[in-house]
Amino acid sequence: MIDIIRQRRSIRKFTEQVVEEDKLKLLQEAALRSPASKSANAWEFVVVQDRSLIQQLATSKPFGSKLLETAPLAIVITADETKTEAWIEDCSVASVFLQLTAQALGLGSCWVQIRGRNHSDEKTAEEYVREVLEIPSNLSVLSIIAVGYPAQERRPVETADLQWEKIHSNKFGVKE
Template sequence: MEFFELVERRHSVRSFTGEPVEQAAITRILKAALSAPSAKNTRSSSFMVVEEPELIGRIARMRDYGSAFVEKAPLVILVMGDQLRSDLWEVNAAISATYVQLAAQALELGSCWVHVAGRPRRREEPGGPAAEDYLRSFLPVPESRRILCAVAIGHTAEPAPIRKEEIPDADDRVVILP
């Protein structure tokens, strides 16, 4: 798939078939993610691959909003950053998570990022228990690593639409200088 077509096709997928993701595909996704750039080449990003349905179900319950769909995904990749390796771990991990999603799309798999870092478990309790602490309670996350997000991955249950966005002249997100 050509790069710009890949970008046009990538969108958040929250509905997956029951078909597992092949190990060769997981390996290719991880290889791509490990090649992502990082500040000062610190390579502070790391990944935890979860395929066990029971663990995925527990991950889906990390928040009472926006994460329930994860339970139907056959694969979740937690994207983490080592805060001892870089103070920019969060930026590095975000770049790596983007590579995870683009690699999944290149393999014609759907994906959706669910944010973890700084998110509460309960929407009504923003200062309450954190989603990250909940995940740490049952996953072997090294102490120096922070969990940026969980990326749910799988074969899409519905055909993916192609977005074609033109850059409008009046769009304030793009400034073109002469």
């Protein structure tokens, strides 16, 4: 697992190779196995492979969603807020489970933030994504995980370059 965590970097350019069915199934399984507060499992995942829909998702935001343009797969993470107050946490955990599983399968991924972002002056990114994919209005949209075979190489951050100063020992500010 630590090797998968070390190797994972956000990938924003993908090759044209489609994600095979068996890998897609494993990604779906990983999402459904993600832990959720009180086992509410309030999430719903929209698996998008249709090219024209992915192109529309790529314009969800003025910045930060264009990377979807080359992605052969986009997994949209939504949840019913009325089912749990921890929906943001639950959807975030599922998003990261998807990213780490993608890495383990030799795929690249990138998180596209939707919650709290705007599509335009008139429309939130959530409203836009809901419209494009006909997602019911009771579901909130947290993120889109772009997945595909990497068309760019990104080196892992060196272990020595991590922000080790952010680790505190027993009491805040105390270093080991």
